[in-house]
Amino acid sequence: MPRATAILRHREEVVSGHYLLTLDCPEVAKAAQPGQFVHLRIGDGTDPLLRRPFSILLAQPETGEVQILVRTVGRGTGIIATHDEGVAYDLLGPLGNGWEAPAGGEDVVLVAGGIGVAPLIFFADGLRLMERQPYVRSIFGAANQEALVCWTEFAARCDEFTAVTEDGSAGETGLVTDVLAPELERDRPQHVYACGPDGMLAAVARICRDAGVPCYVSMEQWMGCGVGACLGCAVPASAGGYVRVCADGPVFDATEIDWERMKRR
Numbered sequence: 001m002p003r004a005t006a007i008l009r010h011r012e013e014v015v016s017g018h019y020l021l022t023l024d025c026p027e028v029a030k031a032a033q034p035g036q037f038v039h040l041r042i043g044d045g046t047d048p049l050l051r052r053p054f055s056i057l058l059a060q061p062e063t064g065e066v067q068i069l070v071r072t073v074g075r076g077t078g079i080i081a082t083h084d085e086g087v088a089y090d091l092l093g094p095l096g097n098g099w100e101a102p103a104g105g106e107d108v109v110l111v112a113g114g115i116g117v118a119p120l121i122f123f124a125d126g127l128r129l130m131e132r133q134p135y136v137r138s139i140f141g142a143a144n145q146e147a148l149v150c151w152t153e154f155a156a157r158c159d160e161f162t163a164v165t166e167d168g169s170a171g172e173t174g175l176v177t178d179v180l181a182p183e184l185e186r187d188r189p190q191h192v193y194a195c196g197p198d199g200m201l202a203a204v205a206r207i208c209r210d211a212g213v214p215c216y217v218s219m220e221q222w223m224g225c226g227v228g229a230c231l232g233c234a235v236p237a238s239a240g241g242y243v244r245v246c247a248d249g250p251v252f253d254a255t256e257i258d259w260e261r262m263k264r265r
């Protein structure tokens with residue numbers, strides 16, 4: 001498995017509790033594909049014991065830099081929030097399968113919920129470099145304006161951008177799914193790519209299924225090993241049994257996931 005050392009070059013609190021980390025890690029910067037993630041060891045000791053997974057937000061092979069966006073939710077991310085420039089992380093990566101762009105130049109609709117924007121920024125960046133560039137529309141939803149983290153970076157990489165907030169403090173009022181359903185009525189072939197909370201992904205998958213539109217989701221589950229060995233990240237598969245988010249994903253065709261069993265977990 002690919003293992004590397006990443007040096008923290010810059011840490012910026014982009015909004016309260018959300019940190020953009022710029023890491024010096026040439027190996028990952030060269031190899032990373034949109035949708036992949038890194039598995040970071042935080043600290044040298046046993047607290048926390050397990051690595052923590054973060055999507056790659058951008059990778060610059062020319063400079064050797066990799067960016068990740070970290071929302072503080074607990075012990076590990078809380079420690080990262082205190083780290084100064086120069087801290088060295090032992091990381092595994094890039095891991096996972098990543099997004100695949102539509103082969104036939106179909107329109108792309110990117111649907112992000114909260115911190116789920118991170119891998120979609122990298123994907124939107126990659127789509128702009130394609131020989132046959134697809135038309136890219138994005139829908140970014142969050143509880144409020146502040147939680148639309150890095151929205152300018154996302155919007156700048158898309159042809160059309162719609163913000164949606166639950167409290168109406170920015171963009172349209174409601175949920176991303178309120179905007180997605182009418183979007184899919186356009187009379188052009190399109191593919192949907194989504195990353196966000198499980199409930200949002202389940203709703204996006206249902207809307208796409210009903211509209212007959214291919215949909216790919218990136219899942220963010222709790223992880224142990226990050227390389228397919230512990231089954232800590234397993235999610236129910238529609239074919240029966242489970243798939244591993246770290247080794248089989250994190251990106252899945254939405255029809256591969258059993259969303260009903262996901263709900264009951």
Ligand SMILES: Cc1cc2nc3c(=O)[nH]c(=O)nc-3n(C[C@H](O)[C@H](O)[C@H](O)COP(=O)(O)OP(=O)(O)OC[C@H]3O[C@@H](n4cnc5c(N)ncnc54)[C@H](O)[C@@H]3O)c2cc1C
Nearest residue numbers: 052053054055069070071073074075076077118220221222
């Ligand atoms: C493939 C993948 C990509 C991810 N990308 C990002 C990213 O770009 N930015 C980001 O901020 N986070 C991302 N996450 C989630 C991130 O890994 C967790 O928030 C982090 O591991 C929590 O660590 P902690 O020690 O701070 O939390 P803990 O102290 O371990 O837990 C605090 C709380 O967070 C919950 N939690 C822990 N891990 C996860 C998880 N994986 N998903 C949802 N809730 C969790 C726990 O259940 C608990 O309620 C990603 C997860 C995966 C699997």
Ligand code: FES
Nearest residue numbers: 224226230231246
């Ligand atoms: S985290 Fe161990 S199998 Fe996925």
